[in-house]
Amino acid sequence: MxxxxxxxxxxxxxxxxxxxxxxxxxxRQLIDAAVATVNEIGYHRASLxxxxxxxxxxxxxxxxxFASKEALLLELVETVFxxxxxxxxxxxxxxxxxxxxxxxxxxxxLAHVDADRHAIVAAVxxxxxxxxxxxxxxxxxxxxxxxxxxxxILAAGMEDGTFRTMPIGVATGLAESVLDRAITLVxxxxxxxxxxxxxxxLPFLFRALGVAHV
Amino acid sequence: MxxxxxxxxxxxxxxxxxxxxxxxxxxRQLIDAAVATVNEIGYHRASLxxxxxxxxxxxxxxxxxFASKEALLLELVETVFxxxxxxxxxxxxxxxxxxxxxxxxxxxxLAHVDADRHAIVAAVxxxxxxxxxxxxxxxxxxxxxxxxxxxxILAAGMEDGTFRTMPIGVATGLAESVLDRAITLVxxxxxxxxxxxxxxxLPFLFRALGVAHV
Amino acid sequence: MxxxxxxxxxxxxxxxxxxxxxxxxxxRQLIDAAVATVNEIGYHRASLxxxxxxxxxxxxxxxxxFASKEALLLELVETVFxxxxxxxxxxxxxxxxxxxxxxxxxxxxLAHVDADRHAIVAAVxxxxxxxxxxxxxxxxxxxxxxxxxxxxILAAGMEDGTFRTMPIGVATGLAESVLDRAITLVxxxxxxxxxxxxxxxLPFLFRALGVAHV
Amino acid sequence: MxxxxxxxxxxxxxxxxxxxxxxxxxxRQLIDAAVATVNEIGYHRASLxxxxxxxxxxxxxxxxxFASKEALLLELVETVFxxxxxxxxxxxxxxxxxxxxxxxxxxxxLAHVDADRHAIVAAVxxxxxxxxxxxxxxxxxxxxxxxxxxxxILAAGMEDGTFRTMPIGVATGLAESVLDRAITLVxxxxxxxxxxxxxxxLPFLFRALGVAHV
DNA sequence: GATGAATGAGGCTTCATTCAT
DNA sequence: TATGAATGAAGCCTCATTCAT
Numbered sequence: 001m002x003x004x005x006x007x008x009x010x011x012x013x014x015x016x017x018x019x020x021x022x023x024x025x026x027x028r029q030l031i032d033a034a035v036a037t038v039n040e041i042g043y044h045r046a047s048l049x050x051x052x053x054x055x056x057x058x059x060x061x062x063x064x065x066f067a068s069k070e071a072l073l074l075e076l077v078e079t080v081f082x083x084x085x086x087x088x089x090x091x092x093x094x095x096x097x098x099x100x101x102x103x104x105x106x107x108x109x110l111a112h113v114d115a116d117r118h119a120i121v122a123a124v125x126x127x128x129x130x131x132x133x134x135x136x137x138x139x140x141x142x143x144x145x146x147x148x149x150x151x152x153i154l155a156a157g158m159e160d161g162t163f164r165t166m167p168i169g170v171a172t173g174l175a176e177s178v179l180d181r182a183i184t185l186v187x188x189x190x191x192x193x194x195x196x197x198x199x200x201x202l203p204f205l206f207r208a209l210g211v212a213h214v
Numbered sequence: 215m216x217x218x219x220x221x222x223x224x225x226x227x228x229x230x231x232x233x234x235x236x237x238x239x240x241x242r243q244l245i246d247a248a249v250a251t252v253n254e255i256g257y258h259r260a261s262l263x264x265x266x267x268x269x270x271x272x273x274x275x276x277x278x279x280f281a282s283k284e285a286l287l288l289e290l291v292e293t294v295f296x297x298x299x300x301x302x303x304x305x306x307x308x309x310x311x312x313x314x315x316x317x318x319x320x321x322x323x324l325a326h327v328d329a330d331r332h333a334i335v336a337a338v339x340x341x342x343x344x345x346x347x348x349x350x351x352x353x354x355x356x357x358x359x360x361x362x363x364x365x366x367i368l369a370a371g372m373e374d375g376t377f378r379t380m381p382i383g384v385a386t387g388l389a390e391s392v393l394d395r396a397i398t399l400v401x402x403x404x405x406x407x408x409x410x411x412x413x414x415x416l417p418f419l420f421r422a423l424g425v426a427h428v
Numbered sequence: 429m430x431x432x433x434x435x436x437x438x439x440x441x442x443x444x445x446x447x448x449x450x451x452x453x454x455x456r457q458l459i460d461a462a463v464a465t466v467n468e469i470g471y472h473r474a475s476l477x478x479x480x481x482x483x484x485x486x487x488x489x490x491x492x493x494f495a496s497k498e499a500l501l502l503e504l505v506e507t508v509f510x511x512x513x514x515x516x517x518x519x520x521x522x523x524x525x526x527x528x529x530x531x532x533x534x535x536x537x538l539a540h541v542d543a544d545r546h547a548i549v550a551a552v553x554x555x556x557x558x559x560x561x562x563x564x565x566x567x568x569x570x571x572x573x574x575x576x577x578x579x580x581i582l583a584a585g586m587e588d589g590t591f592r593t594m595p596i597g598v599a600t601g602l603a604e605s606v607l608d609r610a611i612t613l614v615x616x617x618x619x620x621x622x623x624x625x626x627x628x629x630l631p632f633l634f635r636a637l638g639v640a641h642v
Numbered sequence: 643m644x645x646x647x648x649x650x651x652x653x654x655x656x657x658x659x660x661x662x663x664x665x666x667x668x669x670r671q672l673i674d675a676a677v678a679t680v681n682e683i684g685y686h687r688a689s690l691x692x693x694x695x696x697x698x699x700x701x702x703x704x705x706x707x708f709a710s711k712e713a714l715l716l717e718l719v720e721t722v723f724x725x726x727x728x729x730x731x732x733x734x735x736x737x738x739x740x741x742x743x744x745x746x747x748x749x750x751x752l753a754h755v756d757a758d759r760h761a762i763v764a765a766v767x768x769x770x771x772x773x774x775x776x777x778x779x780x781x782x783x784x785x786x787x788x789x790x791x792x793x794x795i796l797a798a799g800m801e802d803g804t805f806r807t808m809p810i811g812v813a814t815g816l817a818e819s820v821l822d823r824a825i826t827l828v829x830x831x832x833x834x835x836x837x838x839x840x841x842x843x844l845p846f847l848f849r850a851l852g853v854a855h856v
Numbered sequence: 857g858a859t860g861a862a863t864g865a866g867g868c869t870t871c872a873t874t875c876a877t
Numbered sequence: 878t879a880t881g882a883a884t885g886a887a888g889c890c891t892c893a894t895t896c897a898t
Contacts, residue, residue, distance in 0.1 A: 022857080042345045044258060047892060058859045060894085069893065129343050131256045139402060164421075170414045177395040178422075181387050188353060200384045207378075208422035234881075261867060272884050277869065279882095450878080470773050472686060475871060486880045488873085497872065557771050559684045567830060592849075598842045605823040609815050616781060628812045635806075636820075636850035662860075689888060700863050705890065707861095 026065050030055050031076045038122040039190065043129040073126050077138065080116070080123035081146065087112040088149060098157030099211065105153060106202050109179050114194045117186040124183055147172055157209070164210025171209070178205050240279050244269050245290045252336040253404065257343040287340050291352065294330070294337035295360065301326040302363060312371030313425065319367060320416050323393050328408045331400040338397055361386055371423070378424025385423070392419050454493050458483050459504045466550040467618065471557040501554050505566065508544070508551035509574065515540040516577060526585030527639065533581060534630050537607050542622045545614040552611055575600055585637070592638025599637070606633050668707050672697050673718045680764040681832065685771040715768050719780065722758070722765035723788065729754040730791060740799030741853065747795060748844050751821050756836045759828040766825055789814055799851070806852025813851070820847050 019027075033055035037046040048069050052059040066072040091108030092101045113120055127138045151172045157163035163171070178201055185192045233241070247269035251260040262283050266273045280286040305322030306315045327334055341352045365386045371377035377385070392415055399406045447455075461483035465474040476497055480487040494500040519536030520529045541548055555566045579600045585591035591599070606629055613620045661669070675697035679688040690711050694701045708714040733750030734743045755762055769780045793814045799805035805813070820843055827834045 020857095026857095041349055042343070042351065044343060044345060045349075048894090049892075059892095060860075060896095061858055063894065064858065125342075128339070129256070129258055131258065135255055135259075137256060166414050166418075167410050170410050170418075173395050173399065173411070174392055174415065174418055177391045177398065178388055181391040184391065185387070196381050196384050197387070200380050201388065204380075204384075204388055204422045207424060208418045210421060212426075236882075240882090262869090263867080274869085274871090274885075275883055278884090283868065448878095454878095469777055470771070470779065472771060472773060473777075476873085477871075487871095488875090488880055488882095489878085491873065492879065553770075556767070557684070557686055559686065563683055563687075565684060594842050594846075595838050598838050598846075601823050601827065601839070602820055602843065602846055605819045605826065606816055609819040612819065613815070624809050624812050625815070628808050629816065632808075632812075632816055632850045635852060636846045638849060640854075664861075668861090690890085691888080702864075702890085702892090703862055706863090711889065 023065065026057075026061075027075070030057070030062060030065060030072060031079060033057075034072055034076050035119050035122040038125055039118055043125045070130070070132070073130055074138075076119075077123045077126050080119045083116065084109070084112050084120065085146065085149075092149070092153070098153055098160060098162045099206075101153045102157065102206075102209075103202060105150060106179060106205065107198075110182050110194065110198045110201065113182045113186065114198070117190065120183060121187050121190065124187070147176060150175060154209075162211065174208070175205060178208070237279065240271075240275075241289070244271075244276060244279055244286060245293060248286055248290050249333050249336040252339055253332055257339045284344075284346070287344060288352075290333075291337045291340050294333045297330065298323070298326050298334065299360065306363070306367070312367055312374060312376045313420075315367045316371065316420075316423075317416060319364060320393060320419065321412075324396050324408065324412045324415065327393075327396040327400065328412065331404065334397060335401050335404070338401070361390060364389060368423075376425065388422070389419060392422070451493065454485075454489075455503070458485070458490060458493060458500060459507060461485075462500055462504050463547050463550040466553055467546055471553045498558070498560070501558060502566075504547075505551045505554050508547045511544065512537070512540050512548065513574065513577075520577070520581070526581055526588060526590045527634075529581045530585065530634075530637075531630060533578060534607060534633065535626075538610050538622065538626045538629065541610045541614065542626065545618065548611060549615050549618065552615070575604060578603060582637075590639065602636070603633055606636070665707065668699075668703075669717070672699075672704060672707060672714060673721060676714055676718050677761050677764040680767055681760055685767045712772075712774070715772060716780075718761075719765045719768050722761045725758065726751070726754050726762065727788070734791070734795070740795055740802060740804045741848075743795045744799065744848075744851075745844060747792060748821060748847065749840075752824050752836065752840045752843065755824045755828065756840065759832065762825060763829050763832070766829070789818060792817060796851075804853065816850070817847060820850070 030051065033051050034046065036054050037051045041050060048059050048062050051072070052062050055062070062069070062072065066075070088105050088108045091104040095101045095104050130138045132138070132141075151168060154163060154171050154175065155168050158165050158168070158171070181201065182194055182197055185194060185197060244265065247265050248260065250268050251265045255264060262273050262276050265283075265286070266276050269276070276283070276286065280289070302319050302322045305318040309315045309318050344352045346352070346355075365382060368377060368385050368389065369382050372379050372382070372385075395415065396408055396411055399408060399411060458479065462474065462479050464482050465479045469478060476487050476490050479500070480490050483490070490497070490500065494503070516533050516536045519532045523529045523532050558566045560566070560569075579596060582591060582599050582603065583596050586593050586596070586599070609629065610622055610625055613622060613625060672693065676688065676693050678696050679693045683692060690701050690704050693711075693714070694704050697704070704711070704714065708717070730747050730750045733746040737743045737746050772780045774780070774783075793810060796805060796813050796817065797810050800807050800810070800813070823843065824836055824839055827836060827839060
């Protein structure tokens with residue numbers, strides 16, 4: 001759905017500017033509660049009341065901290081994808097060759113999805129389901145620059161002959177799809193063991209990209 | 215999301231048993247309206263009122279033909295995936311070698327998604343978003359046997375050495391993910407040109423499966 | 429609820445005037461279906477659709493024969509209580525002494541309730557539940573003259589010293605209540621055996637009215 | 643309909659646990675409004691909107707305090723019959739002889755019906771008309787133990803020779819019917835003067851039970 | 857900093873009734 | 878004679894949000 005998040009723009013509001021300790025904690029707690037709620041009953045039924053219940057807090061307190069339900073959901077999505085983006089970004093830091101960078105990227109991506117699966121599944125469901133007031137789906141807003149890092153790795157690899165040449169958009173999209181299989185898996189069964197996938201997805205992807213000796 | 219549909223079970227009720235001409239037409243019209251509605255404003259906001267508005271019909275008339283909103287949505291999903299399943303099933307009919315069967319399957323799949331994109335995008339959004347009364351997501355119900363054909367093709371190909379050996383579940387899932395890239399594309403931009411993808415996805419997939427001479 | 433129905437006024441419309449054979453049969457059939465429906469699911473849920481279903485007929489056909497749901501229900505009530513009224517009226521015909529008349533009345537009443545219990549229970553539920561368009565409950569319309577026969581028997585008995593003297597309204601009401609215990613019983617359990625009640629209610633009532641040697 | 647209520651079970655939820663002052667008041671107000679509504683327009687038409695209108699409150703506020711219309715109605719019934727049960731229970735407390743106990747019981751019952759007539763008429767109509775989601779009428783749930791006190795008094799009286807021996811079920815039922823005449827009266831005319839009935843019902847009942855010197 | 861109270865908009869569904877055939 | 882089609886009104890309920898405290 002959303003493979004990375006290079007150079008994440010600063011969140012709309014100042015990140016943690018002027019937030020009291022308790023406020024930060026409450027916001028964290030509410031995001032966690034929202035994750036749990038979406039996972040348990042789905043975006044469609046994740047009402048403020050349900051989220052508040054799971055946070056052991058009054059419904060109106062949610063709005064007190066987040067101005068609106070949408071703001072909470074958006075921050076959840078932002079937070080989750082920022083973490084994923086940071087993970088992959090860190091993983092390729094200092095790595096030189098396109099092949100090694102792709103390997104690092106993919107492994108970090110899959111590892112992060114594996115580790116943070118609950119939050120990611122919730123965030124993905126929100127991105128798919130939520131629409132802003134004017135009807136725009138979130139994935140049209142969130143997307144784009146998220147795949148920039150992956151795209152740049154693949155482009156570099158094609159340039160230097162590591163990867164087969166093919167339209168960069170197609171390659172990026174297919175690579176993204178392969179990696180996102182991990183998300184589909186945990187979506188369908190939260191307890192899935194991702195071991196097998198993690199073992200085979202990378203060779204699969206490398207071969208697909210024309211790297212013969214894998 | 216849903217790569218094929220071997221031997222689709224007959225819909226719960228008799229298919230078109232004793233339906234008047236006008237009833238059949240209305241049901242078709244309502245399903246189309248539902249597709250349009252979901253595509254325009256999303257599952258979450260696709261209320262009976264919105265669907266009825268697009269069908270130029272009273273809200274209560276929708277229920278007159280479908281008993282419930284859920285019934286309408288479910289029939290939409292059933293119809294759409296049945297057509298997709300039939301398309302791929304037909305395409306491999308009489309084809310012998312695993313490689314040729316996979317090629318036929320993938321081309322039919324992509325062609326169908328390309329041609330029927332609106333309906334498929336709507337159906338996929340419903341499958342992802344809808345929950346039955348007891349909270350079960352639809353994709354947990356709909357799934358399973360839908361990938362049976364693809365799985366059997368891959369299994370046969372591994373058996374006879376056409377494809378590299380790897381866990382069948384992983385292979386099927388990754389192949390599905392590659393093909394479903396087409397759905398993701400039309401989801402994000404309904405007017406997408408799938409030409410490039412259709413040209414490259416199959417070689418990409420074949421290489422990934424270890425078929426060298428592609 | 430409603431002890432008898434002396435000198436029933438003619439039903440609003442001419443009784444059977446100019447009704448074809450089939451029309452009469454249909455009306456009968458629909459009344460029976462309405463009785464069954466009310467008994468099975470209660471007045472509140474006894475919709476035209478449910479009644480029609482039990483009559484194996486289209487919903488619109490009900491209205492075709494009865495002009496409105498209310499007309500059907502009212503005719504049901506009318507029919508049922510007319511039969512009860514006729515039964516008791518016949519039973520006292522030619523009987524002279526107040527005591528014997530009361531005995532005849534009570535036995536006929538209880539026997540009729542016992543025999544026609546389904547229809548009576550349904551009619552009573554309708555009388556209790558239904559309100560005309562202006563909000564008047566049916567029992568305020570239906571009642572009154574229904575107790576005239578019982579009242580006249582008791583009045584005669586008090587006059588000639590058979591029964592203890594007491595306000596005629598109170599006596600009639602209490603006697604009615606005693607007899608209506610049979611209805612309450614079948615209301616609560618449609619299969620009730622009324623044998624015990626039928627054996628003891630009359631002595632109970634006679635003693636209550638001051639007839640010592642019972 | 644419901645002659646007493648020995649040892650009323652505690653309401654499902656804690657009685658008034660943790661209810662704020664305003665909540666208690668609102669709930670009371672809503673129950674009163676429901677009583678008024680049912681009396682004015684009948685159970686069948688007593689919608690949330692009508693109840694809310696009479697309580698000068700928004701429809702949704704009703705649900706805010708009661709979770710569902712059914713919960714409100716059930717609490718109304720519970721409250722009303724609990725009060726009636728308590729009244730009769732208190733009245734016989736410390737009274738020894740069956741005759742005196744029956745007198746106390748009957749007088750308390752009639753006095754309570756007389757005093758609380760509006761609420762009782764409403765509660766009775768609800769008990770008769772309401773069906774739970776699965777179709778069960780309320781009187782099949784509410785009933786049973788409500789007549790236990792009356793039954794025990796009559797049984798004791800038969801045992802010690804005060805009352806004529808007769809099947810206890812029949813006796814209890816008929817006694818109940820006699821007393822419930824008061825309810826029927828106020829049902830049909832809310833302003834009825836119960837004076838005459840209260841003066842004659844008890845002697846009537848005693849004679850019926852074979853107590854000669856009344 | 858946090859909440860209980862309250863609401864209005866909107867969602868799904870039921871239903872008696874009308875009408876053309 | 879009978880019905881399928883269609884509807885509008887109304888019913889119950891959910892929910893995000895506002896506000897006074």
